[in-house]
Amino acid sequence: MKKISITTLGCKTNQFESEAILNKFIKNGYILSDLNDKPDVVIINTCCVTNRAEYKSRYAIRRALKSISPDGKVVVAGCYVNKGSSFFEKDLNNLYFFPNDRKHEIFYEIEKLKEEHSRDFMELTTDSYHLHTRVPVKVQDGCNFFCAYCILPFVRGKPVSRPIRSIIEQVNALSENGVKEIILTGINLGLYGFDLTDSNLLYLLKEIVRTDIMQIRLSSIEPMFFNDELIDFLASQKKICHHFHIPLQSGSDTVLRKMNRTYSTAEFKNIIKKVKTAIPDAAIGCDVIVGFPGETDEEFSKTYDFIDDVPVSYLHVFRYSPRKFTKAAEMDWNLSGTISKKRMQSLQKLGHIKKNEFSKYLIDKKVPLKAVLEKKEKEYWSSVSDHSVKIFLRDENNIAENGMLKNVVAKDFKADSDGLIVEEDVHD
């Protein structure tokens, strides 16, 4: 049997695509293997959203080239290929490059199959899962917002939505195959339906909640898509996780404008307020970029104070790095690495405080928790709750037949792993 190994960098959309690519190979007789087992095919699904992501992609490719079997093939796919780099001009006969719009051809090309296959969005799908408990389901690709720092519109192209029928078929198949939780993903998820005549994200969600899937998580959604109708619907649905990732990027209005973001800090604050009013236990995560070209100490302080003031539950902090093709790459950028690192560290510290505050809130308010339990290590079952908090359960009586938590609330911190110990809710 031939062996395949896959390494995925970057976003949930890449994770979905890796599952789909891998599924094609496994359905045709390959087995999933470790890099150390000298695989016949290694796939690196790359990312180029930051310098670090590019570095990790290059590292993974070099490692794969050293690890494959003598006749093995290394497939380099995704955004870093679209972006192009001198690295990809290397003429190695065991190295194959696939940009994003050719990922669905990987299996056929590697196996040298001449079958006809379409190039449409639906081709890349999977009804089973090999890498994840919470399975990403890609419903949208591309973005035309052109935020000044972002390379994704250049490497992912214009927005394209996947037809609802195809999404529902996949969700049903995953559910029949034992998947409990899906994560809806897209490069700009809120744009779902903009290129279709009869659909949008809300309509899609209404269809998905009618399937048998038990838990639905939304990946990142831009703030302007949280309108009243969507918020009311999210609040009314038991299957939808109380976890929303809403990119902020900066808490300074001048920086937001330079970034080509289309909302002000006041509008962002108002959206968070509406979400929290409708869903008081909503976990809200934010992306923030520090060191954007020209960001002053004062602008950074505004970002810090803004985040300190709004009820966010965790932060993903990124240090700006110029991306070829983007508007920001042409701006003067001379902030020292030491300062941007300090800014990043102070926001990470704030993020940690916010995360603990949110965990404490869940304990104090005895918020009921939902999760698919994943694994048992020593005396604890562990997982990630619907609020995206790590949880640990000792008592197996609180595991329902379908593997989900039943009737539990958070009782205490598990300090050694930054998570929550959960126990049966005996509170009335």
Ligand code: SF4
């Ligand atoms: S919304 Fe902005 S940050 Fe998000 S993918 Fe589009 S251009 Fe990039």
